[in-house]
Each structure stands twice: as structure tokens, then as C-alpha cells.
Amino acid sequence: MTRAMLLSLFLPPVCLGCGVLLRREAPPTLPLCRGCTREHVVLPPAAITQDGIWAVHAYAGPLLRALTRLKFNGQPAWAGPLGTVLATSPVLRHGWDAIVPVPLHPGRLRQRGYNQAVLLARFARARLPSPRPPLAARVLARQRATAPQHRLPASERHENLRGAFTVPRPALVQGRRLLVLDDVTTTGATLRAARSALVAAGAAEVGALALLRTLA
Secondary structure: OOOHHHHHHOOOOOOOOOOEEEOOOOOOOOOOOOOOOOOOOOOOOHEEEOOOEEEEEEOHHHHHHHHHHHHHHHHHHHHHHHHHOOOOOOHHHHHOEEEEEEEOOHHHHHHHHHOHHHHHHHHHOOOOOOOOOOOOOOOOEEEOOOOOOOHOOOOHHHHHHHOEEEOOHHOOOOOOEEEEEEEEEEHHHHHHHHHHHHOOOOOEEEEEEEEEEOOO
């Protein structure tokens, strides 16, 4: 575990919505101040799983603000508390052989400096009880640069990802139970494309989990 991860586990929590320091008795599984708690949007039960893709919370309110800082504002420190929230999903405790973060294209990775899905997976995994599934961040590769999904209408998202993912070393996934993990799911196109690539490479079972799900 890195020094940054250790610090995130033991420093006093801050509110995901506004960054204010929280009291120690605040619940670590959803670190929000009172004001941001009132803004929090609960994911409806029917939206927790759709088409085999699980999600933890809605893409709205204070969690949306925190993820925006992580993903678009160059603030990777928010991966720690968001990873703690992600770790509350029971799907992570289904006995997977490995956790597979959705990869970025190398060009976008260089531009951003980090893959937010990898960071979230690392911090979520650190919160799981032993034995923890290993993090398999390199078994899935993004071989084609695609337009950002959030900029496309829903009707174009599946086609945008056609052939985007590949498994460079199929022997690493054959016969294994894998959980693909991403930060956000909207239509599910990204996670379905990643899951399809792993299944085609011989994975025995592939689950899918996102931290947040859009509701519209």
C-alpha cells in the first residue's frame, strides 16, 4: 500500500461535496456534511443493477462534484474517499479472481496523468477484508482512441466503443471470474464493451460495477 493510500485511510475524513473537515463520528461510508447530505441523491433500488451492471450511488449532488474534481480537475486525492464509498458495494465481495479497471487510451492517460478507475479500484480494494482479489489493471487495453462517451448521444455510444478494447494476453483471463470497474455508467456501453472483450478472451464470468449511475 502506498503512502498516499495509508494517509487517506487514517487522516480525518472530509466532506465529498464541499471539502469541510468532518467530525470523527461521521460515517466513513458516505462522508458528507449535513448540508451536502441534504443534497445527496439516493440511487433508486431499481437502478442499482441494470443489464447486469451494478452501481452504488446516483451521478448527482455532492458525489458528482467530487468525481468531477477527480476526473476532470486534476485532483486525484478525491479517489481515496470515493474509493471508500465504492467499497460499500456488496458486489466487490462476490469472490472475484481479480478486479479489472476500465482502461484509458494511452493518449488520454498521458493527458490526464492517471486513470481514475484504477485509483478508485485501489482504494476500494484497500477497504475490503482479506483475502482481497488482486487488481488486474493491465489485462484489458484500450486499443482505439474514442470520443468521450459523455459528449455523445446514447444512440451513438455503443458504436463509438466497437472494437475499442482488447485483451493482449488472453491466458491471464481464461477461466477466471473478473469484475470490471468504472467510475460512471450511463447507457452501460463502456462496461458492456469491456466485459465482451474479456468474455471473448475466455473469462469464465465477468461482472460489472460503477461507482455512480446517471439517472437521465
